Amino acid sequence: MADNAVKRNAPTPWTDGASAPLIHFEGISKRFGDFVAVDHVDLAIYPGEFFSLLGASGCGKTTLLRMLAGFETPTGGRILIDGVDMTGIPPYERPVNMMFQSYALFPHMSVEDNIAFGLKQDGLAKAVIRDKVARSLDLVQMSRFAGRKPHQLSGGQRQRVALARCLAKEPKVVLLDEPLAALDKKLREQTQLELVNIQDRVGITFVMVTHDQGEAMTMSSRIGLMNAGRIEQVGSPVEIYEYPGSRFVADFIGAANMFEGTVKGGGGRLAIACPELAHDLEVAHADPLPAGSAVTVMVRPEKMMISRDKPEAGLNWAEGVVADIAYLGDVSIYHVRLTSGRKVQALQTNLRHTEEQRLTWDDAVHLSWHPANALVLTR
Amino acid sequence: MKAVSGRAGRFLVGLAPYAWLVLFFLIPFLIVFKISLSEARMGIPPYMPLVEWADGAVAQWHISLAGYGALFSDDLYALAYLSSLRLAAIATIGCLLLGYPAAYAIARSPGHVRQPLLMLVALPFWTSFLIRVYAWIGILKNEGLLNMALQALGIIDEPLQILETDWAVSIGMIYSYLPFMILPLYATLEKMDLSLLEAAADLGCKPFKAFLAVTLPLSMPGIIAGSMLVFIPAVGEFVIPDLLGGPDTLMIGKVLWAEFFDNRDWPAASAVAVAMLVVLVVPIMAFQHFETKRAEREG
Ligand SMILES: Nc1ncnc2c1ncn2[C@@H]1O[C@H](COP(=O)(O)OP(=O)(O)O)[C@@H](O)[C@H]1O
Ligand SMILES: [Mg+2]
Numbered sequence: 051m052a053d054n055a056v057k058r059n060a061p062t063p064w065t066d067g068a069s070a071p072l073i074h075f076e077g078i079s080k081r082f083g084d085f086v087a088v089d090h091v092d093l094a095i096y097p098g099e100f101f102s103l104l105g106a107s108g109c110g111k112t113t114l115l116r117m118l119a120g121f122e123t124p125t126g127g128r129i130l131i132d133g134v135d136m137t138g139i140p141p142y143e144r145p146v147n148m149m150f151q152s153y154a155l156f157p158h159m160s161v162e163d164n165i166a167f168g169l170k171q172d173g174l175a176k177a178v179i180r181d182k183v184a185r186s187l188d189l190v191q192m193s194r195f196a197g198r199k200p201h202q203l204s205g206g207q208r209q210r211v212a213l214a215r216c217l218a219k220e221p222k223v224v225l226l227d228e229p230l231a232a233l234d235k236k237l238r239e240q241t242q243l244e245l246v247n248i249q250d251r252v253g254i255t256f257v258m259v260t261h262d263q264g265e266a267m268t269m270s271s272r273i274g275l276m277n278a279g280r281i282e283q284v285g286s287p288v289e290i291y292e293y294p295g296s297r298f299v300a301d302f303i304g305a306a307n308m309f310e311g312t313v314k315g316g317g318g319r320l321a322i323a324c325p326e327l328a329h330d331l332e333v334a335h336a337d338p339l340p341a342g343s344a345v346t347v348m349v350r351p352e353k354m355m356i357s358r359d360k361p362e363a364g365l366n367w368a369e370g371v372v373a374d375i376a377y378l379g380d381v382s383i384y385h386v387r388l389t390s391g392r393k394v395q396a397l398q399t400n401l402r403h404t405e406e407q408r409l410t411w412d413d414a415v416h417l418s419w420h421p422a423n424a425l426v427l428t429r
Numbered sequence: 430m431k432a433v434s435g436r437a438g439r440f441l442v443g444l445a446p447y448a449w450l451v452l453f454f455l456i457p458f459l460i461v462f463k464i465s466l467s468e469a470r471m472g473i474p475p476y477m478p479l480v481e482w483a484d485g486a487v488a489q490w491h492i493s494l495a496g497y498g499a500l501f502s503d504d505l506y507a508l509a510y511l512s513s514l515r516l517a518a519i520a521t522i523g524c525l526l527l528g529y530p531a532a533y534a535i536a537r538s539p540g541h542v543r544q545p546l547l548m549l550v551a552l553p554f555w556t557s558f559l560i561r562v563y564a565w566i567g568i569l570k571n572e573g574l575l576n577m578a579l580q581a582l583g584i585i586d587e588p589l590q591i592l593e594t595d596w597a598v599s600i601g602m603i604y605s606y607l608p609f610m611i612l613p614l615y616a617t618l619e620k621m622d623l624s625l626l627e628a629a630a631d632l633g634c635k636p637f638k639a640f641l642a643v644t645l646p647l648s649m650p651g652i653i654a655g656s657m658l659v660f661i662p663a664v665g666e667f668v669i670p671d672l673l674g675g676p677d678t679l680m681i682g683k684v685l686w687a688e689f690f691d692n693r694d695w696p697a698a699s700a701v702a703v704a705m706l707v708v709l710v711v712p713i714m715a716f717q718h719f720e721t722k723r724a725e726r727e728g
Binding site (some may be wrong): 121146185 | 643692
């Protein structure tokens, strides 16, 4: 328990207003010819963060990262690292190190020489270099392989060497482009936690690019969700999942049931008329919205209770029949067809071995959820 | 029929290159080797048969090492070998110095201009080699284009004697063999993973240092292949020293020619040829050795 609590109690410098960001993207854009790959990104990343840029393939994540490393020149805006404007500063003078998606280990050099390469550029003394190389290798548990060439290593080992090579220079920021994409599933899950542990130990700010939402959720202090060159939302994994700011985010992260509706009125709790449902929905919402506004009500599948009985008063509910059941062992996902014909997902934990009244296909059911567990989306 | 088209067919196809090598390389070499061991004589052919069958039964051997003896008795041969190696080395280094930047520039140019540039490198092959070497006489001779241009620019007063010197031979060989250097170099440079250079820059390495630390070592296979392709034929080159060189230009190809056609001493000429093969086989073996070792290392 104590171990799990570490991350939760970690400082959140982005909320306290006093901390200065380590990395500041100010209106950064990048076009390739007519194509806009990155579109006016404003983003602040704070010291010690594990920040993930998450988004579908082609949305501009790598381009943003490469501008930070200095491999691409922004066509607009500027990037500050530790308060210093990086415009015109070549990659070899930036205080960042990148772990490439292909790892880009030098094939003609041993593991040791690969890691020493960056340190030699700094003109450090031989003994210091040897010491730092040994420590980096130890950190990623690759000391035994110091003399090997990259081609004599497995994919996972190469990934560790690439990481060690970044960390050896003790940069202000480590950039990781899909660091785990080339690993198989099991190794990937192990490595996720290990990477977070290493980052915790060295205390260097990590900026990671990934298209895997599970990876981003597991590893990050905050996530920047990207869509078509723009940052759609920035927030902690919990914020992004529980309070998505838009339909796109709600849809991208996890599964979401969405009902289109119109605000009828109310403050603190909105009453929303949904043509798809037999009755009005009640949703907790802090900001007042004028009556008549078109909104979307979003409910996550696990926040929907499913049962044959009529729900108690005060809950939102919908009626339907079970159309499909995905039994996953720990949980089951019920696809319920509403009277309107729409399908809605509800997720339930399978708490007991045997359920006397296990739901089955074509059962008539009620779905219900608490007003506080739904969300009103206006974009 | 079916069985033949299957395994036997594959076997025959696999055999074809060996048959080619045996027919056109091994057999001619054995003939030359045989002549090199024969006794010279006046007549046609200008050497004795190795074995004579006297009275139909008794074999009479006529083996002579005089051809090889000549190689050592006259230091002309040793000097010619050394001079050939020296000129071939100059040609190789010259090709490397000119060819590397050219190959590098082509490999790093945008995709759509690479093919036209490679075509330009191969373009000279469309014209006869002999004519291209002749053209160099027009450029290099005392009243040739180069001297006229230098004089017109006021850089020199008297024409430079370039033609009929080793300079002209070196220039001719560098010119002729340059494509053989550029093409293998291009092949290795083109397939190099450019993210390695980004990684080097990322780790604090400036571009020129990154070239020395990453690009150069990784292009070593191309450097070696190109150097072999230039050096080996350059050692045995005959046409270029004959046309561009002077009476003092000593190259083994010229000695070979003189031995065959002027002296009509076929055994001695064959011995020179066999010795030249040995001089050339050594670097080839070294090359092969290096290549297999590298392949083992890189996996
Ligand atoms: N050098 C380039 N030239 C032209 N288009 C590019 C270049 N690099 C990236 N792009 C385009 O920019 C978009 C974003 O690319 P990228 O940042 O690699 O996406 P991601 O990493 O999110 O998958 C893609 O559509 C890609 O085709
Ligand atoms: Mg990418």
